[in-house]
Amino acid sequence: MATRRRRFWMSRRALLGAAVGVGAIGWSGATVARLSRDPSGPKDAGRIADVDGLGLATPEPDVSPPHDPELPWMSKGGDLNDASALSRTPVYGVVGVRSEQDVAAALDFAKANGLKVSVAAVRHSMGGHAFDDHALVLDMLAFNGIAVDEAERTVTVEPGATWHDIQNVLHPRFAVKAMQSTDIFSVGGSISVNAHGMDHHAGALAGSLRTMRVMLPSGEVLTCSREENAELFWHVLGGYGLFGVIVSATLEIVPNAVYRTSRAVIRSEDFPGYFERELAGEGGPGLFYGHLSTAPGNLLEEMIVYRYDVVAERAPLDMPRLGAPGAVKVKRFIMNLAKHGALFQRLKWYAEKHLEPEFENCTVARTDALGEGEACLVSRNDPMHDSVPYLFNDLAADTDILHEYFVPRAAYNAFIADARAVLAGQSLPVLNASVRVVHAEDIALSYAREPAFSLVLYINQPADGTGNAAMRSLTRALIDLTLRHGGRFFLPYQLHYTGAQLLASYPELPRFLASKRAYDPGELFSSTFYRVLKAMAAGAPPPGPA
Template structure:
């Protein structure tokens, strides 16, 4: 054999081996929690706090999951040293932990799944209440309600309700806890049900002094307005009573439209009682039609209740393939185009029809699912083993009349920067009467999932992009969502949320010692310092 042939063979073999290794890495499930360190400052504000010189000894009567150590969140960029983590299993655990913290001059943070991305669930050297094991679910079929403890996840709740009932309002995926969803006033796929506040009947809350208060829209209404969307700063949720609905049968369909046609399409096809029970809009992130084309997934009711022989809710399929496609999309335009091709053309071939054909109500071979099925997705394909990068969520809300101008301007901003945009979707929300609302009138939102390197260069690029998108949102009379990274400036924060100084003043009225805290809270305080309280409405 010639030397050239041998060299070519070696290069080809190396390329095949490298390609196989790379693809395997991109398709691999996480080997552990991702931890890429900590962003140390926000708009000139230092986030880190020195360790107390004489921390108190840990109370041996509390159920500690850890004493000391550190926590991070879904961003992997919020590593924070904590005093310890208490594994809450009862109301008594919460009461004892709060009393111990007051006596020991500790601060307290409340955590569950920790999918916020800016230190919302912990703070430096705080005592952290881990609520995940505090997760009982009780169903009142006659009243069409469920009463749940805050650590219950939507995944577990759906398994408890299925096949007869379904959640009325929840986040679009099921990995989150009820307490966390209430604390951000989450919204999801049911545009008629609106955000969680609309289906939340009442709560029991332990306020910082240890007193337990019931609250609803009609009783202790001010506390209710501050706990919903209050980021765990006004009290510890002990239980919540929420509406449930029959597990309806839906016929699934999809339409590919131009993004600019969405407002009219929504008005004609989706809004109101004659529209679908669930829907979501997914925008192209491929070059050539970036944010131009949209797949509208819709779920139209064909029966009020699912049949009793419904199979149990299953786990997502083809996880490794979906993860591979998602991670390849970070590698350039060709793979972004393939991802969009797969979403348009291949994804329908793998759609699971979960309701027996006998329940088709004359729909023939229509693909039928129950209400629970499209929301029962724990998105395991979004989690990977790529420790040198992370994927960050954004969400921006604009009045519905501003949608087209906003999308056009967002397209220009996103196309001019280098961070890979992995997903873009459109959601629908109504105005909410809570203390710190992301929407004061009916709005469309743009949800973005963006990849960055987990280093200072990646953080700097994400910081600039976030600020550019917030400025854009403000020009279109909108607001940005607060559960995500703390890259905004003081001016942007106060323009988006002019009621923030009053929110913080009310926080101190309910919690004079500021027992309940988080990195997020300290950042809000620092950014809002000196801002005047708003005048009467």
């Protein structure tokens, strides 16, 4: 049996190579290399992002205070951009934070010199959430301590720690209870958007975050939780860094279980029933995610459900270290090829549906105690230990943009049908479409007021004004249909929504902004995103600096 499986695997590898070869017919070797090569550096297309073409740039102040030599500057002046590559923004400077003392000193300096403060780490939000024009930016990535309390089943981390680093510390005994579905993000950033991921039982970070310590604009540090300083907790969680600086957070952890991986190809319209029968409740898998077809002809009609069923409560202590993703250049090539027309989009879906299973990375050695058969076994940490290097490329002329839309679970099928029509009627290539599960979230700006399914889209666009206009039009169409189905859109992405769409999705926004001003009356903490929120809530065009 094992020999037959190896031969089958080899034939599938050969088939994948043939499929890629067919896809590359007519393409020069230089083009193939360009589509598969590693990025040469961060993308930066300039300041393309706008709001209805009005522009967000603000003039440089007439007088700029001298940089305090006592602060740990990473840069004095210069520009920052985010993962969209479309939001180049001039900043006063960037402080490389390594301690609470650095944060306090930077806030004191900003207040004394009339500067605004923005908080940044990985900068994967796509709408100027982590910086503002001429602001002092706190780069938190080096403020990244991690301490595990095995008795309490918690990990206490500083805000710059990434999920990748946390998993490496926890493995192989423990795993994160709730995190994003990839590991590149910082904890501070994930808390600031109340991120969610593959564990449909645990839900978003809100469910596993025990406490936070937050430095207010005054420099005072408060511990907050659902029981202590609960209102601050309610606003900082999903508060986009506008209320204070998270200086530490304590999160629940769980045993690093062993899962048996499997896949099922279903009709998208069958997903709600499949979820209730197969995935929800105590008998369901420990993790799951669903990928929808992005191929023309069955766009959003088919779904691959990836599930991870528990076969052992704890992984063996001698299992290997967490590994990096494999076949990166092949995956990157297929992803980038899909930007060039229907044939290649069909090839991408064919590869995921039929060929990808043969490249699954099994990490746990099978023993008699772990059941029968030849199913792939992984630990809980493995599927989430993915830094998605295949999504990063060296194509300067385009960029890939995330969207996410949440709808009540009963509205899923009608919503997907409408989304299919919208996506089929526009020209931007849809590279990936996933389904996530979220619970009702009791925070100030909740994207889910009731149990919901979310549609996550990854869409390619030209990195210029024409591409920006096309993405703005598509985003507004998707928000409109989301609102018609009683849903909301996620705020960490581009600022393409109208004020009416924003307030229809988040009617509690004026209360949120009033609370922001109560905690931060001088509006020390700011960002491009914050300026847009304020302007839209007031029904005015985006103003200058807050």
